[in-house]
Amino acid sequence: MSSPAVASLSTRQVRHAFQALDGLGIPGVNSERLCQEVGLSRSVLEDLEARIPYVTLDTLLERAVELSGDDNLGLHMASLPVVDPDDVGSAVIATSPTLAESLERGVRYQRVWGDGERLRFEETLRGVRMRFTPVGTWRLAHRHLAELAMAQFVHGARLLTEAPVTPLCVRFVHPEPADTREHRERYGCPIVFEAPANDIEFSREDAARPLVHADALVHLIFERQVQKLLSTLPEEPSISARVRAYLQRSLGGGDFSFAAVARALHMPSRTLQRHLAEEGKSYASILEALRRERAADFLQRRVSIAEVSFLLGYSDPSVFHRAFKRWWGMSPESFRQKHGG
Structure with a gap:
């Protein structure tokens, strides 16, 4: 199980990834080897109630790309859809009245599959748009996750409506690959690279298409099961906890500015500021509390004062000295002597 402060996803999602990779039959790329390489035990993978950090899946996909040499x-x-008959979230989607409503349900119940707001449903002038934002700072795995997600949206729309649905457009934040022939064949629509967000847009007519498995009563039953499942999940990391986790990773070399934190959490700066205020926190207070705690810890572990200043993100040691004296009522040197560091 992951720490409450670490964004995680359902074990089912990782199992699906393994099943898809195994189904491709790529020499040297199999679930046994990848499990060992990313430090994922079989016992955790077999626990369908467990949650696994997103970074584990990211690392797994990047290693699979490296081993296979498959740029796509x-x-x-x-191309190898995995069907999970016990996934009540997918059942809610499949029994929705229309394509648009199935997309909206996917956003509403996305935490069944993973923490955070990876999916966003929006109405547009031409129809509806589904936006996908991988969790965490951008890395190579996110390109493959975005291309996988968009292909699944297209496949799912055609499967659930039994109609030749073609998106209006697909957009990706990553640069255009050297060869996009497979992309254009798979999506069947204009593709924009280096866009502001990963998203797929459907026309108003396609969004209104009824689903072949739509059933109001069955849908209600599955929806209640999903709501019950959500009530059993561990509490999702608070915004302030996610900000603190990012700062812990970024102090001492990374960009830990408020703007960088907002980008990493995929929300506008004003929205992040509002969420923190609702929790009675602020970026400045979280940063200062973290620096105060880590300063004391570093000094007690015999880290040099100059290095502590750097590790806490101070460009000027004199600023660190003044801050430390404000926190502890004494200089770093006096603190070290008093606490036997």
């Missing part, structure tokens, strides 16, 4: 791995994984 995300697209190829989407």
Whole structure:
């Protein structure tokens, strides 16, 4: 199980990834080897109630790309859809009245599959748009996750409506790959790279298409099961906890500015500021509390004062000295002597 402060996803999602990779039959790429390489035990993978950090899946996909040499791995994984008969979230989607409502349900119950707001449903002038934002700072795995997600949206729309649904447009934040022939064949629509967000847009007519498995009573039953499942999940990391976790990773070399934190959490600065205020916190107070705690810890572990200043993100040691004296009522040197560091 992951720490409450670490964003995680359902074990089912990782199992699905393994099943898709195994189904591709790539020499040297199999679930046993990848489990060992990312430090994932079989016992955790077999626990369908467990949650696994997103970074584990990211590392797994990047290693699979490296081992396979497949630059379009995300697209190829989407060609082997995995059906999970016990996934009540997918059942809610499949029994929704229309394509648009199925997309909206996917956003509403996305925490069944993973923490955070990875999915966003929006109405547009031409129809509806589904936006996908991987969790964490951008890395290579996110390109493959985005291409996989968009291909699954297209496949799912056609499967659930039994109609030749073609998106109006697909957009990706990553640069255009050297060869996009497979992308254009898979999505069947204009593709924009280096866009502001990963998203797929459907026309108003396609969004209104009824689903072939729509059933109001069955849908209600599955929806109640999903709501019950959500009530049993561990509490999702608070915004302030996610800010603190980012700062812990970024102090001493990374960009830990408020703007960088907002980008990492995929929300506008004003929205982040509002969420923190609702929790009675602020970026400045979280940063100062973290620095205060880590300063004391570093000094007690015999880290040099100059290095402590750097590790806490201070460009000027004199600023660190003044801050430390404000926190502890004494200089770093006096603190070290008093606490036997």
